[in-house]
Amino acid sequence: MTDPLSILASTTVIPPNPSAPASPRRRHHHRPSSSAAAATTTTKPKPKHKSKPFTSTSPLLSTVRWDNRESLRYYAELASKLAEDGRFEDFLMIAESVVVSGLKGREFVGLLNAKAVSSGITRVLNDGKVKSVVEVILSGFRKLAIDPIQLFDGVAMEALKRECYRVLKFGEVEQIVSFMDILHGFQFPIRELVEPSDIIKLCISKRKPTAAIRYARIFPHVQILICTIILEFGKKGNLVSALIAFEASKQSLGCPNMHVYRTIIDVCGLCGNYLKSRTIYEELLACKVIPNTHVFNSLMNVNACDLNYTLNIYKKMQKLGVTKDIASYNILLKSCCLAANVDLAQDIYREVQCLESKGALKLDVFTYSTMIKVFADAKMWKPALEIKEDMLSAGVTPNTVTWSSLISACANAGLVEKALKLFDEMLQDGGKPNTQCFNNLLHACVEACQYDRAFRLFQSWKRSNTAKDVVAELTSQTCTTSRPFGLSDSCQSQLTMKVPFRPTTSTYNILMKACGTDYYHAKSLMDEMKTLGLSPNHISWSILIDICGSGCFAVQILRSMREAGIQPDVVTYTTAVKVCVERKDVKLAFSLFAEMKKYQIRPNLVTYNTLLRARRRYGSLQEVQQCLAVYQDMRKAGYKPNDHYLKQLIEEWCEGVIQDSSHDTGRFTSHRTDFGPHSLLLEKVAEHLQESNAESLSIDLQGLTKVEARIVVLAVLRMIKEKYTTGDSIKDDMLIILSVQELGAPVANDEIGVKEAVIKLLQCDLGLQVLSGGSRIGNNKKSDTENPIGPNLKLEEVLKRSGLPPQLESPTRRPVVLQRLKITKDSLHHWLQRKMAATIN
Incomplete structure (x- = not known):
């Protein structure tokens, strides 16, 4: 800001003599006399220094009598001229000095040349200095109680609009929102300056949820704009920004707004995070706020994939007394459709029909259409046609x-x-x-x-x-x-x-299925799809793999799929595994399964069942271990398979140990149906055949039936036999744990039966020498009726599996007895030699 004297000296206006009467010839602008001009040119310029505030005590204006209207008019014209030249700092300096005088200051504002000031504002805006106009000039106007709207004519307003759009075009979100906020404070028509939807779109694209909410607060219909902002973020799949906008809206709206809560729940569904919608719902309940019907409907709709949860929400509506409309029942039917629960859908449909007969509800086209889809997905075409007749009878088109x-x-x-x-x-x-x-x-x-x-x-x-x-x-x-x-x-x-x-991608997928086994026809359809601008999806590639008829070809298609930018999913891999299994390329099938795990693709139930049925029989320990590993992985994933088929294969593999025996090995085949639905057989077999337990010759038969115990023992013996053929020698005795009981406790009949069956198997069928006995443990004493416990048996693990405490130091604790069988390493060695000799002969 320059010195006031310099300002006046640099202008073409000479201030009048406040004490002299105004001459009628000198109204506004005066050209300086020759002496005045000479004085102006001969005066040495003052050194530059920091200007002082331009107030009523300023050097030049300190003696001005503001009650003289001519003087007030003169300085109003001077300020207008400065503004017209774009020198708003000087304009504000003069205006500030005049306005502080009170009433005369308001008169001064009225004497300003609005057209000149507006012209100056337009000049500044045309120079691209919109920030100076909005943040400096308008702020100065506010300080001086000047209404800026009166100083903006149509030309200035157009210039302001043009500059605001320029800022918008360059994506300066924070700046344009700040401008709109300031202009709104001055009562500018911000809707006419920039279209609100354009600013909201910019905030969405730039991921600026806080700025979007701050802009929405300007308008009276703030809740509608907030819902729009949250929904637009949801359509972009940006749940994080939508949640930030949702949290910011709470401060703007104060109390919970049902429209906003419904929108954020819908957005959770759009973004595929239905669990987050449940959290938001629980937060609403924690605030002691009862959601309305629309919020409950949105919550059920987002969670329609979980029928149990949807039914719980429906019951919650009943408990809270929230009115259920036809949309509530339509969503329940949708959930039943997704869960393929036809019976429950029919019950709900009959309930809605009953309510309609009482005049409480009116079935709409969505009710009938959803019910028809329930039957359509279940391949029940007759009930679907009956629903159509109900629909026509009700007058619904x-x-x-x-x-x-x-x-x-x-x-x-x-x-x-x-x-x-x-x-x-x-x-x-x-x-x-x-x-x-x-x-x-x-x-x-x-x-x-x-x-x-x-x-x-x-x-x-x-x-x-x-x-x-x-x-x-x-x-x-x-x-x-x-x-x-x-x-x-x-x-x-x-x-x-x-x-x-x-034609859509689905159209071509159906046609590819119609190709049967003609791979090249299906491939040509996929190429035609691409020429139409359609992108083959996972289903397209899966169909092509299913048709190819070769495991190696399937692998090549998977590679081509990745090159096309589509990562194979579980369905694609499962299809490839099925092709390999059908072509009896089991090794490649398990290789694809390992590749799935490598890419962190979770197998589904079909994948596991396809692999477990890949072999008709097992020929080696490695194959058994491989299938048992798949079985264990399947159980850990939460699937409950029908493992009867796998148990039969394991049994046949185990029975191979005594296939050279002269005894009737088929005597136990009638007991194969003795497997319980939750038997420990496969877990026990897998545990004893793991690579980590390969050196251990301890077998734990606790909790098994006679048939299951037989298979576990045979499985371990077969593992020992296969390792012996590869050069591994027998180093320890084999110990078989039958039970762990407290001293004096009665022995169950099942345990006696297991013991007799195992002894008969080992002695009669296999010709092994079996030593029977037990170990008494407790009170820091250990006695053995036969031999001490072998080095491979971990007593703590046995006690843990039996449910008994591992700590035995307490003198009051009753001792336990370990019922076990032992096969010496010499007996095992002789048995293996006989087996090898029989194989050679």
């Missing part, structure tokens, strides 16, 4: 989704003719078929193995533009009349509508 679901119900059952008839009825009813309807017709042909008909249908779409031509093509083999299904003339005109058909 089916929409495109309804007709599509009806066609799908028949298509899933392979009823091509009924699907075509429904398509015809839709056209007569004035319905407009979409691509999904046509895809369902294709699917019907594929399910009925009418592959040629599916391709004719597809070709008719490419040749025809009307639904009439399509139906005529479809019915050419089944109808001899020129009118498909005997349509009337009035209906014929409706069939000339344009078919809104655009």
Whole structure:
């Protein structure tokens, strides 16, 4: 800011004499006299120094009498001229000195030349200094109680609008929001300056949720804008920013707003994080706030994939007395559909019908359509058609989704003719078929193995533009009349509508299934899909793998899939594993399974079952260990398989130990059905055949039945035999733990039966020498009726498995008895030599 004297000296205006009367000739601007000009030019310039505030005590204006209107007018004109030249710092200095005088200051503001000031503002804006105008000039106006709106004419407003859009274009989010906030404080029409949706879009694209909420606070309909902001973040899949905006909105709105809560719950569903929606709901309950019907509906809809949770929310609505509308029941039906629970869906449907008969609710097209889809997915086409009759009786007109679901119900059952008839009825009813309807017709042909008909249908779409031509093509083999299904003339005109058909990826996937085993035809369809701008998805690649018919070819397709930028998922890998198993390339199948684990792709139930059924019999210890590892991984993943098939294979592999015996090895085959649903057999076998336990010759048979104990013992003996053939010698005795009991406790009959069965197996069937005995342990004393416990037996582990405490130091604790069998290493060595000799002979 410059010195006031310098300001006046540099202008073309000479201040009047305040004591002299104003001359009528000198009204506004005066050209200086020659003496004044000479004085101005001959005066030495003052050294530059820091300017002082321009107040009523400033050097030049200290003697001015502000009650003289002519003087007030003069300085108003001077300030206007400074503003017109863009010198707003000087303008504000003069204005500040005048305005502090009180009433005369308001009169001074009224004397300002608004057009000149506006022209100066326009000049500054055209120079790209919008920040100076908004943050400096307008702030100065506020300090001086000057209304800036009066100093902005149309030209200045357009310049301001243009500069605001320039800031918006360069993506300066914080700056444009700050400008809008300041301008709103001055009562500027910010809606006319920048479209609000443009600023919100910028905030969304730049991931600035806090700035977006700050901008929304400017408007009276702040809650609507907040919902829009949260929803837009959700559509972008940006749940983090949506949650930040949600938290920021709490400060703006004060009390919980049901519209905002419903929106954030919907966004959790859009982003696939239904668990977060539950947390938000629980937070709302913690605030002692009862959600309304719409919030409950959104919560159920987002969690529709979990039928149990959805039902719990429904019961919570009942408990809290929240009114349930038809949308609540529609969402329940949707959840039943996703869970494939047809019985519960029927119960809910009957309940809604009952409520409708009482006048409490009115079923809508979504209710009927959802119920039809429930039956369609279950391949129950007759009940689906019955729902259509209920719908028509209630006076509800089916929409495109309804007709599509009806066609799908028949298509899933392979009823091509009924699907075509429904398509015809839709056209007569004035319905407009979409691509999904046509895809369902294709699917019907594929399910009925009418592959040629599916391709004719597809070709008719490419040749025809009307639904009439399509139906005529479809019915050419089944109808001899020129009118498909005997349509009337009035209906014929409706069939000339344009078919809104655009092939989708799903369309080509269905056609690829129709290729059967023709790999090259399916590959050409995939190439055609790409030429139309469609991207093959995981289903496309999985179908191609299923058709290829070779494990090595399947691996090549997986590689091509990755090169195309699509990472194989569990379905794709499972399909490749199935192809390998069908071609008896078991080694490659297990290799693909290992590759899945490498890429952290979790196998599903189909993957595990396909691998466990890959072999018809086991030939080596490694194969058994491999399948048992898959089985254990399956159990850890939470799956409960039907392991009867695997147990039979393990039993056959174990029985191979005594296949050279002269005894009847089939005597135990009748006991194979003795496996319980939760038996420990496979866990025990897997435990004893693990690589980490390969050196241990201790067998724990606790909790097993006679048949299971036999298989575990045979499994360990087979492992010993295979290792012996590779050069591993027997170093220790084999110990078999039968039970661990407290001294004096009765022996169960099952344990006696297991002991007898194992002794008979070892002595009679295999010719091994068996020593029977027990170890008494307790009170810091140890006695053995036969031999001391071998080095391979960890007593603490045995006690832990038996449920007994491992610490034995207490003198009051009763001793325990370890019931066990022992096979000496010499007996095992002689048995192995006999087996080897029999094999050679």
